[in-house]
Amino acid sequence: MNSSLETDAFVQEIISAIQSVVGIKSVALHEPEFDGNEWEYTKECLDTNFVSSVGKYVDKFERSLEDYTGSKHAIAVSNGTSALHISLLLAGVEQGDEVLVPALTFVATANAIIYCGAEPHFVDSEADSLGIDPEKLRTYLHSSTTLIAGQCRNRISGKVIRAIVPMHMFGHPSKICELLDVCMEFGITMVEDAAESLGSFYSDKHTGTFGLLGTLSFNGNKTITTGGGGAILTNDPELAKRAKHLTTTAKVPHKWQYVHDEVGYNYRLPNLNAALGCAQLENIESKISRKRVLFELYQDAFSSMSGVSILREPTGSRSNYWLQTILLDSKKISARNQILERTNEIGISTRPAWDLLSTLRPYKDFPSMDLVQATELASRVVNLPSSPQLAKAKR
Amino acid sequence: MNSSLETDAFVQEIISAIQSVVGIKSVALHEPEFDGNEWEYTKECLDTNFVSSVGKYVDKFERSLEDYTGSKHAIAVSNGTSALHISLLLAGVEQGDEVLVPALTFVATANAIIYCGAEPHFVDSEADSLGIDPEKLRTYLHSSTTLIAGQCRNRISGKVIRAIVPMHMFGHPSKICELLDVCMEFGITMVEDAAESLGSFYSDKHTGTFGLLGTLSFNGNKTITTGGGGAILTNDPELAKRAKHLTTTAKVPHKWQYVHDEVGYNYRLPNLNAALGCAQLENIESKISRKRVLFELYQDAFSSMSGVSILREPTGSRSNYWLQTILLDSKKISARNQILERTNEIGISTRPAWDLLSTLRPYKDFPSMDLVQATELASRVVNLPSSPQLAKAKR
Numbered sequence: 001m002n003s004s005l006e007t008d009a010f011v012q013e014i015i016s017a018i019q020s021v022v023g024i025k026s027v028a029l030h031e032p033e034f035d036g037n038e039w040e041y042t043k044e045c046l047d048t049n050f051v052s053s054v055g056k057y058v059d060k061f062e063r064s065l066e067d068y069t070g071s072k073h074a075i076a077v078s079n080g081t082s083a084l085h086i087s088l089l090l091a092g093v094e095q096g097d098e099v100l101v102p103a104l105t106f107v108a109t110a111n112a113i114i115y116c117g118a119e120p121h122f123v124d125s126e127a128d129s130l131g132i133d134p135e136k137l138r139t140y141l142h143s144s145t146t147l148i149a150g151q152c153r154n155r156i157s158g159k160v161i162r163a164i165v166p167m168h169m170f171g172h173p174s175k176i177c178e179l180l181d182v183c184m185e186f187g188i189t190m191v192e193d194a195a196e197s198l199g200s201f202y203s204d205k206h207t208g209t210f211g212l213l214g215t216l217s218f219n220g221n222k223t224i225t226t227g228g229g230g231a232i233l234t235n236d237p238e239l240a241k242r243a244k245h246l247t248t249t250a251k252v253p254h255k256w257q258y259v260h261d262e263v264g265y266n267y268r269l270p271n272l273n274a275a276l277g278c279a280q281l282e283n284i285e286s287k288i289s290r291k292r293v294l295f296e297l298y299q300d301a302f303s304s305m306s307g308v309s310i311l312r313e314p315t316g317s318r319s320n321y322w323l324q325t326i327l328l329d330s331k332k333i334s335a336r337n338q339i340l341e342r343t344n345e346i347g348i349s350t351r352p353a354w355d356l357l358s359t360l361r362p363y364k365d366f367p368s369m370d371l372v373q374a375t376e377l378a379s380r381v382v383n384l385p386s387s388p389q390l391a392k393a394k395r
Numbered sequence: 396m397n398s399s400l401e402t403d404a405f406v407q408e409i410i411s412a413i414q415s416v417v418g419i420k421s422v423a424l425h426e427p428e429f430d431g432n433e434w435e436y437t438k439e440c441l442d443t444n445f446v447s448s449v450g451k452y453v454d455k456f457e458r459s460l461e462d463y464t465g466s467k468h469a470i471a472v473s474n475g476t477s478a479l480h481i482s483l484l485l486a487g488v489e490q491g492d493e494v495l496v497p498a499l500t501f502v503a504t505a506n507a508i509i510y511c512g513a514e515p516h517f518v519d520s521e522a523d524s525l526g527i528d529p530e531k532l533r534t535y536l537h538s539s540t541t542l543i544a545g546q547c548r549n550r551i552s553g554k555v556i557r558a559i560v561p562m563h564m565f566g567h568p569s570k571i572c573e574l575l576d577v578c579m580e581f582g583i584t585m586v587e588d589a590a591e592s593l594g595s596f597y598s599d600k601h602t603g604t605f606g607l608l609g610t611l612s613f614n615g616n617k618t619i620t621t622g623g624g625g626a627i628l629t630n631d632p633e634l635a636k637r638a639k640h641l642t643t644t645a646k647v648p649h650k651w652q653y654v655h656d657e658v659g660y661n662y663r664l665p666n667l668n669a670a671l672g673c674a675q676l677e678n679i680e681s682k683i684s685r686k687r688v689l690f691e692l693y694q695d696a697f698s699s700m701s702g703v704s705i706l707r708e709p710t711g712s713r714s715n716y717w718l719q720t721i722l723l724d725s726k727k728i729s730a731r732n733q734i735l736e737r738t739n740e741i742g743i744s745t746r747p748a749w750d751l752l753s754t755l756r757p758y759k760d761f762p763s764m765d766l767v768q769a770t771e772l773a774s775r776v777v778n779l780p781s782s783p784q785l786a787k788a789k790r
Contacts, residue, residue: 031444032444032446032447033444034441034442034444034446038441039438039441042437042441043434043437043438045622046429046433046434046437047429049426049427049428049429050615051427051429051615051620051622051671052427052614052615052616052620052622052623053614053615053623054615078473078474078623078661079473079661079663080661081644081660081661082661106653107644107645107646107653107655107659108644108661110658111644111658111659111660111661114658115510219447219448220445220446220447220448220449220665220666221447225446225447226665227446227447227665227666227667227668228447228448228473228661228663228664228665228668249476249502249503249506250502250757251502255739256735256739256745256746256747257747257750258501258502258746258747258748258749258750259750259755260502260755260757261755261756261757262756262757263505263506263509263757264502264506265476265506266474266475266476266477266503266506266623268474268623269623270615270621270622270623270668271615271622272622272667272668272671273622273623273665273667273668276446276667340651344650344651350651351651351653352651352652352653353653354653355652355653355654360654360655360656361656361657362645362655362656362657362658
């Protein structure tokens with residue numbers, strides 16, 4: 001950036017492009033939309049007194065998630081973080097293990113690893129999907145780990161690298177098949193973080209169904225919401241049973257007796273929130289098709305601009321376009337904070353990528369490969385307002 | 396019990412007493428009641444799109460809980476278990492500590508201790524309130540621990556006994572002031588489990604406000620419900636701030652940046668559930684007054700029966716009578732399972748006390764004082780249908 005005047009003009013150009021899509025008004029980053037059976041189902045919970053751990057909607061939501069994702073089993077839980085925590089436990093992650101995780105992801109993943117008594121080990125990303133770079137990972141594991149009795153050990157720490165948690169960033173499927181190949185080669189279990197990618201498919205297979213376990217989130221800012229909520233996906237009936245047991249205080253089923261056979265968790269999704277989820281899921285394809293229209297609108301708006309490009313779904317995938325994303329050219333990085341400041345000032349909610357986990361105070365001393373790509377990508381990302389409702393605003 | 400015929404007659408007498416109060420029909424152990432502004436507030440969340448972590452009801456619910464309990468600060472969280480977990484962390488419980496906990500309580504307390512990397516140390520109960528016996532505890536601590544530099548150390552394990560978690564069982568206030576005296580004497584921090592006792596006061600002070608921190612639960616079976624939910628109470632502004640920070644992923648406030656300064660948790664209560672809580676709390680005194688009437692109805696019904704007594708609030712307290720409780724005489728203990736079987740068979744939901752935590756597989760090897768009273772009490776308790784709605788059924 002040559003001058004502040006030039007930066008001002010660039011920032012103004014970006015604001016104009018956004019406003020050409022969303023209109024000149026305050027606009028949220030991602031707003032939920034309740035235009036289906038949300039009222040009916042939640043009211044039924046209140047009318048029948050089934051708002052909590054007992055009720056038909058938890059079961060219905062789980063079966064609907066199975067139908068939609070093609071996963072053999074779905075277990076509804078309190079949020080995406082608890083889904084990750086239990087999935088890591090079920091993947092065998094334990095005290096003293098390391099778990100590979102992109103430095104460029106939300107902090108919940110690293111937290112969930114810590115809850116298991118394990119340590120995050122940060123890996124780099126690639127620019128197509130913003131997910132983990134499989135080739136770079138393979139090279140790194142070859143140079144930094146040793147396979148002993150089928151277990152991948154960090155040569156420096158001596159610890160077992162038990163699992164990896166790829167994340168489908170902003171809804172765009174990662175290079176998940178290549179990552180699975182790396183997992184096979186090094187004996188690492190995959191827990192797939194599909195918190196942002198409900199409705200995103202890679203080679204016609206739903207994200208979150210490639211790993212041994214996958215996780216979803218239904219937080220308020222997601223494509224569909226239950227207020228707060230999440231789910232665990234798995235094709236393994238035993239793991240599914242264990243997931244249900246562990247997330248419901250590990251109570252042994254009995255008509256009246258209270259026996260718990262292991263240390264469990266209270267990670268239940270209340271029936272009230274599941275009711276909302278059922279109604280939301282009925283309309284997910286309408287939301288996604290409008291989010292895809294919104295992408296096209298943004299694409300048109302930014303097509304003639306230099307210094308910035310819009311992130312599109314990787315080849316061979318169908319993205320839910322959860323968060324619309326522009327990537328600043330490397331030479332425009334210095335304008336990022338001004339873009340974020342100015343847009344938020346005038347009521348256009350935008351946000352940057354997360355600060356790399358490896359730079360956060362609680363995580364700066366954990367193992368990491370070089371993070372050249374993730375560092376650069378993190379400084380180039382700006383997420384734009386992404387609600388499906390905005391597609392109606394086409395002008 | 397002399398014969399099975401005699402037991403049959405005793406069981407039948409108990410069933411008749413219950414039916415004289417609740418009528419001859421299926422009846423739940425504790426059903427929620429939504430007869431206030433529940434639908435209005437929930438609908439408002441849907442209509443305004445604020446169902447998740449942002450919205451006015453979380454704040455409103457917290458301020459209402461402060462008003463009602465007299466606690467200076469209330470922090471709404473996802474459930475009672477997460478409230479206990481964070482309260483223990485804030486009380487300084489860490490890896491390698493021991494925490495005193497009644498053997499006669501719900502498993503969540505022991506689980507929360509394990510989440511902190513600490514160990515439960517089980518203590519005995521007394522018959523007035525079913526809570527921890529303060530005198531027995533004092534004697535035990537004198538004989539089994541040593542005060543070193545103000546820290547109470549278990550002489551056998553050498554570990555620091557950092558905290559104690561008294562619980563107000565079935566809503567009846569424990570001998571909390573005597574327990575506080577013991578805490579003072581031995582340098583032990585109190586985290587008060589008021590999961591069952593919202594609306595219960597000891598010497599006109601709300602349960603949960605005696606300890607450094609207190610916890611509430613709004614599970615579906617509680618006096619008021621948010622579907623799933625809980626709260627942390629404290630008078631300490633710094634602890635309150637830390638509780639909010641830790642339960643909301645430890646994100647440093649910023650308009651758009653994502654920085655987290657410690658390992659946090661996703662223990663937020665969604666706005667949708669908080670809305671339900673606001674409406675429920677508005678009517679809590681009506682619910683409690685009917686639950687107290689229900690107690691009187693049961694008291695009348697059981698007054699002429701031998702072999703069984705009804706548990707009443709301890710002197711000097713006002714109980715919410717969350718769960719109505721009969722105590723079988725020691726010589727009638729052998730009839731307990733038959734009472735539970737028969738009542739549940741005919742649709743009258745009853746339940747026993749929890750199996751002592753010290754007998755559960757995950758907890759059988761942790762330190763414990765002798766549990767003579769808790770063992771006996773656990774075998775004598777039967778909880779009866781306790782919904783406030785049942786008080787209307789007076790006949």
